[in-house]
Amino acid sequence: xxxxxxxxxxxxxxxAAWLGAAPVIDVDVTGVAKQSxxxxxxxxxxxxxxxxxxxxxxxxxxxxWYRLAANGQVKVTGQLTGAAGVNEQLTVAWxxxxxxxxxxxxxxxxxxxHAHELADTIVNATTGEKGIAQSRFAMVAKTGTSRxxxxxxxxxVCDYDGYNITRLTRDGAPIIGPRWAPGxxxxxxxxxxxxxxxxxxxxxxxxxxxRLAEFRGLSTGAVPSPADPNKLAIILAHQGNPELYIMDxxxxxxxxxxxxxxxxxxxxxxxxxxxxxxxxxxxxxxPQLYIVDVATKQSRRLTFKGGESVQPDWGKRGIVFATxxxxxxxxxVIDPEKGERSLRYLTPQNEIYESPSWAPDGRHVVAARTQxxxxxxxxxxxxxxxxxxxxxxxxxSTQWLNPAWSK
Numbered sequence: 001x002x003x004x005x006x007x008x009x010x011x012x013x014x015x016a017a018w019l020g021a022a023p024v025i026d027v028d029v030t031g032v033a034k035q036s037x038x039x040x041x042x043x044x045x046x047x048x049x050x051x052x053x054x055x056x057x058x059x060x061x062x063x064x065w066y067r068l069a070a071n072g073q074v075k076v077t078g079q080l081t082g083a084a085g086v087n088e089q090l091t092v093a094w095x096x097x098x099x100x101x102x103x104x105x106x107x108x109x110x111x112x113x114h115a116h117e118l119a120d121t122i123v124n125a126t127t128g129e130k131g132i133a134q135s136r137f138a139m140v141a142k143t144g145t146s147r148x149x150x151x152x153x154x155x156x157v158c159d160y161d162g163y164n165i166t167r168l169t170r171d172g173a174p175i176i177g178p179r180w181a182p183g184x185x186x187x188x189x190x191x192x193x194x195x196x197x198x199x200x201x202x203x204x205x206x207x208x209x210x211r212l213a214e215f216r217g218l219s220t221g222a223v224p225s226p227a228d229p230n231k232l233a234i235i236l237a238h239q240g241n242p243e244l245y246i247m248d249x250x251x252x253x254x255x256x257x258x259x260x261x262x263x264x265x266x267x268x269x270x271x272x273x274x275x276x277x278x279x280x281x282x283x284x285x286x287p288q289l290y291i292v293d294v295a296t297k298q299s300r301r302l303t304f305k306g307g308e309s310v311q312p313d314w315g316k317r318g319i320v321f322a323t324x325x326x327x328x329x330x331x332x333v334i335d336p337e338k339g340e341r342s343l344r345y346l347t348p349q350n351e352i353y354e355s356p357s358w359a360p361d362g363r364h365v366v367a368a369r370t371q372x373x374x375x376x377x378x379x380x381x382x383x384x385x386x387x388x389x390x391x392x393x394x395x396x397s398t399q400w401l402n403p404a405w406s407k
Contacts, residue, residue: 035094035126036069041077042090048108049080052088052115058161059119059133064363064381065126074126086111090118094126112163123361130361135160136406137366138178138187139377141167142399150174155189157204160359160405168202169193169209177267179223180406187404188212188232190220199234213252218242221267224249226407227274235265244268244279246294257292258299269314271336278302278312278319278336289321291336304340315358317382318342320365328352331367333382346380353378357405368401375399 037060044053056076060066066074078090078101086108090101101118105111113134120131137158144152152172158165169175173193180187187202199212199222212222217237225231230249235242239256242264246255258265263283270277275294280287289302289309303309306325313320319336322329331353335342347353352370359365365380377400 034065034067035074036072037066037074037076038069038072039076040070041075042080043078044080046081046083046086048082048084048086048105048111051108052080052086052105052111055112055115055161056119059116059131060122062161063119063123063132063361064383065123065129074122076122082111084108086114088114088118092118092122092125097125099125109164116159129363132160132359132361132364135360136184137377138180138189138404138406139400140175140178140402142375142401143172143397146172150192155187155202157187166204166207168204168207176402177221178402178404180404181224182226182229182407184406188222188224190222212249213247222247223268223270225270225274226272227270231274233268233270233277233279235268242266244277244292257294257297267311269312269319271314272316276336278314280310280312289319289334302334302336302339303343311355313357316362317358320346320356320358320382322354322356322367329354331356331365331380346382355402356380357403358407359405360407364405366403366405368403375401377401377403 039057042053044050074092074094076090076092081087084107086105088101088103088105092099092101103114105114116133119133123129123131137160139156140153141156142151142153146152151174153175154170154172155168155175155178156165157168171193173191176190176197178187178189185204187204189200189202190197191200197218197220199219200209201212202209215236215238219234219236221235222232232247232249234245234247236245241261243256243260244258244265246257260281260283263281266280268277268279276291277294278289278291281290287308287310288304289312290299291302292299306323308324309321311322318333320331320333323332327349329352330349331346332343333346346365353367356365356367363381363383365382366377367380368375369378
């Protein structure tokens with residue numbers, strides 16, 4: 001069984017972050033080849049400086065590419081000073097290469113941002129991979145149930161390590177499938193705030209929420225193409241049953257990609273190059289994954305086994321999705337070209353994980369885990385080999401679900 005690595009964004013950690021306390025995070029990963037990295041040459045004087053160093057260390061461990069060593073291949077040296085702001089005078093060196101990091105943060109919060117930026121710079125420079133330290137989560141908080149039995153939910157965002165949690169909606173209506181727009185400034189999501197499912201767009205900076213467009217019947221699942229943010233994959237039922245369309249966000253022009261009169265489509269996601277879309281259809285009797293070529297409108301079935309395959313997200317290492325195959329929902333990865341023979345699981349059998357979303361590094365996945373009545377957000381490492389124990393976090397009555405990792 002593919003192994004699993006868990007760290008971020010459970011309820012207890014988010015509450016700690018909200019209150020300004022440092023979250024407790026498991027950062028030990030074994031079984032993956034790592035470069036040794038040393039921070040022993042960095043001195044930190046003052047609260048702001050210490051926060052910077054702790055944030056940098058946590059980022060470099062969470063990314064999974066390094067292990068700490070007194071005399072590492074990658075060496076970070078220099079001085080951090082400051083109680084509120086941070087004076088950053090650092091040098092990063094590895095065999096044959098180096099770069100300087102002379103920066104000034106005017107506050108501890110800005111220092112944390114600089115630490116995230118430095119961590120991602122180190123990852124990219126020394127591994128060629130994208131970092132995750134500057135990425136964010138969108139997620140849905142369920143805080144209760146109304147008198148009519150409707151879920152009370154709102155949309156939130158936070159830094160990938162659980163800090164800076166921000167509430168974006170306040171109507172308490174059920175929310176489905178938040179998806180980030182390229183650039184990380186907008187989030188598309190489906191809400192029942194009007195009494196029926198409709199697509200809305202939230203501006204992360206201003207917290208304003210607007211309806212994408214008015215359609216008769218259901219509209220859901222809007223997600224922009226990574227190649228053209230004005231091109232949206234969307235599910236609409238204005239002509240009958242739910243079908244997959246592409247909508248031009250500027251002109252509202254629609255291009256229909258599927259036509260399944262006795263079935264329904266859902267949950268589209270784009271290939272990294274923007275040429276194909278993976279989606280869910282029950283045309284064969286149960287929800288399974290399909291891929292459509294946008295140019296030719298030709299679809300092919302991707303998954304064939306199990307009772308359900310749903311909630312896909314397409315990254316550079318394959319399509320991650322939730323599947324029921326003789327067990328509760330598990331998170332699996334499949335190669336879109338090799339199909340079922342390439343499938344591997346990221347989560348153990350008999351534990352419930354749903355709504356997986358790739359990190360920008362194409363290695364980590366955030367997913368919602370259900371344990372009894374508690375739902376929390378967990379991060380999985382898709383590169384980990386061998387099964388590892390993990391530490392669950394819980395507490396309070398809020399349920400955290402439907403996560404989306406900014407790309």
